Amino acid sequence: MSNPTAAMLVIGDEILSGRTRDSNTHFLAGQLTDAGIDMKEVRVVSDDAPAIIAAVQALSAAYTYVFTSGGIGPTHDDITADCVAAAFDTHIDVRDDARALLAAFYANTGRELNDARLRMARIPDGAALIENPVSVAPGFKIGNVHVMAGVPSVFCAMVASILPTLTGGAPLLSQSLRVVRGEGDIAAPLGAFAKRHPTLSVGCYPFQDNGIYGANVVVRGQDRAVLDSAMVDLSALFPA
Amino acid sequence: MSNPTAAMLVIGDEILSGRTRDSNTHFLAGQLTDAGIDMKEVRVVSDDAPAIIAAVQALSAAYTYVFTSGGIGPTHDDITADCVAAAFDTHIDVRDDARALLAAFYANTGRELNDARLRMARIPDGAALIENPVSVAPGFKIGNVHVMAGVPSVFCAMVASILPTLTGGAPLLSQSLRVVRGEGDIAAPLGAFAKRHPTLSVGCYPFQDNGIYGANVVVRGQDRAVLDSAMVDLSALFPA
Known part of the structure; x- marks a missing residue:
């Protein structure tokens, strides 16, 4: 719902x-x-x-x-x-x-x-x-x-x-992964990741820190188990 | 215009x-x-x-x-x-x-x-x-x-x-007066002031500072002379 x-x-x-x-x-x-x-x-x-x-x-x-x-x-x-x-x-x-x-x-x-x-x-x-x-x-x-x-x-x-x-719903849970690669380098695998997890919302927020390009990938959803399992997938995709 | x-x-x-x-x-x-x-x-x-x-x-x-x-x-x-x-x-x-x-x-x-x-x-x-x-x-x-x-x-x-x-217009000029009286005390004379100066926009932004109630009155308009003359009126209304 x-x-x-x-x-x-x-x-x-x-x-x-x-x-x-x-x-x-x-x-x-x-x-x-x-x-x-x-x-x-x-x-x-x-x-x-x-x-x-x-x-x-x-x-x-x-x-x-x-x-x-x-x-x-x-x-x-x-x-x-x-x-x-x-x-x-x-x-x-x-x-x-x-x-x-x-x-x-x-x-x-x-x-x-x-x-x-x-x-x-x-x-x-x-x-x-x-x-x-x-x-x-x-x-x-x-x-x-x-x-x-x-x-x-x-x-x-x-x-x-x-x-x-107010009548609330399931709180939106959020987890994020900091990826030290240019946003343009991770965009394609990240798009495929988002398609694999259609009940989650996947955002990508680039940063530049002393000349290092990276992005915080934020994954949001209401089901903790689904979110946890997606984060395992995401970490495997972009190992530290 | x-x-x-x-x-x-x-x-x-x-x-x-x-x-x-x-x-x-x-x-x-x-x-x-x-x-x-x-x-x-x-x-x-x-x-x-x-x-x-x-x-x-x-x-x-x-x-x-x-x-x-x-x-x-x-x-x-x-x-x-x-x-x-x-x-x-x-x-x-x-x-x-x-x-x-x-x-x-x-x-x-x-x-x-x-x-x-x-x-x-x-x-x-x-x-x-x-x-x-x-x-x-x-x-x-x-x-x-x-x-x-x-x-x-x-x-x-x-x-x-x-x-x-971009094609701009006349820049909006702004002047303000800090009035150390409760917003509710100055509201009536301020409303009359706003009516006396219909080409200007008059905003009132309350503050509370160590238990002192006051308000910043901000007057905005495009004509400097009109604005200056209104500020004389405003200062007379709320002497320091």
Whole structure:
């Protein structure tokens, strides 16, 4: 049986302009792989409502799970929540449960729960809140879309809180062999190897290290015995 | 007049599984911003022919320029060139000009130009080669799509060789102000500021530094005088 699939949608001009380097995708990719969920696609779009709505709809229709990052803060450029509501054709407004979380937090810190901060309590009808143990303002889940913050510490904490709610598959196991021969020299036997092991995915990632050409061959699959037996085959093919 | 637009397409299972962290997107984003080309979208897809073909066609139709990264090496999982040819419904085979480059290179290094390495000379009909000063095997340009290697040193070198061939717009200028107040406190005046300066894009990126809450306000635009005058307005709004 094949694993559930996933897509990541990163929202933010700052990524596309090169101002900020996205780190959430790489973090999520590793977490999903460990959970047996296959990340199939990533998109990055700008703070532009039609672009966000179209991407949410396309990814939500194509994959088991969608995860978004960015655009749920208090400022005018934070439009993700409204766009996700629009993508699901759902009403959105400040919701009492989210407002209560924020009210308690700001009362404790002596800061004002003003209109801007209240925007972070805008949650689409029917969505479930995603806990934010870092800075309280929640994410939410609607349909198969998980809407999370862009700030990496908050994103990671939110991922930790939703991971137990996801249905994973067999974790993708991975083994690799470092081969100190040019990628072009090993390509033909490696292609035949990949054909001999059709249930495994075989990747070849070249490196150059002080003038030495080589490649890391990475073999991935869900069945440990099949993977182990393939690695014996691979080692015989490319003895050290 | 608005700037030319661009999209990046990263191809590779190793990015989606979390094995490898993509750095090419961030590099290209900065280069394009400096050149006055607006990166509008990024996609990452797996080594899967239908996914690659669909993404190439969608991005090529939507943006002025498309740049791809990954999947043009000698091994069985390197299918980008064939997929791009399919996306343009164009014939592809080993081409004499690319073969000549590889033949000269491998003759010099004493390595064999075997069938696997010859795959790197597969170039769609009508495509122009993109120089690879690092490891010779060329990229190519067909239509508005620039097909480049995934290895970062090669990708960066290829970008350097194509940048002079692109028509840029007015470079996006950027200025920022560090405001040591919570993002929720500055959101309302910042929203009004953004409305007062409709030709500029105004982003707000919160930080937390030893318990101090603040935000970097980044203002971007193409006209230096307009940007300078807006920064005077912004500084008055949030005095140090």
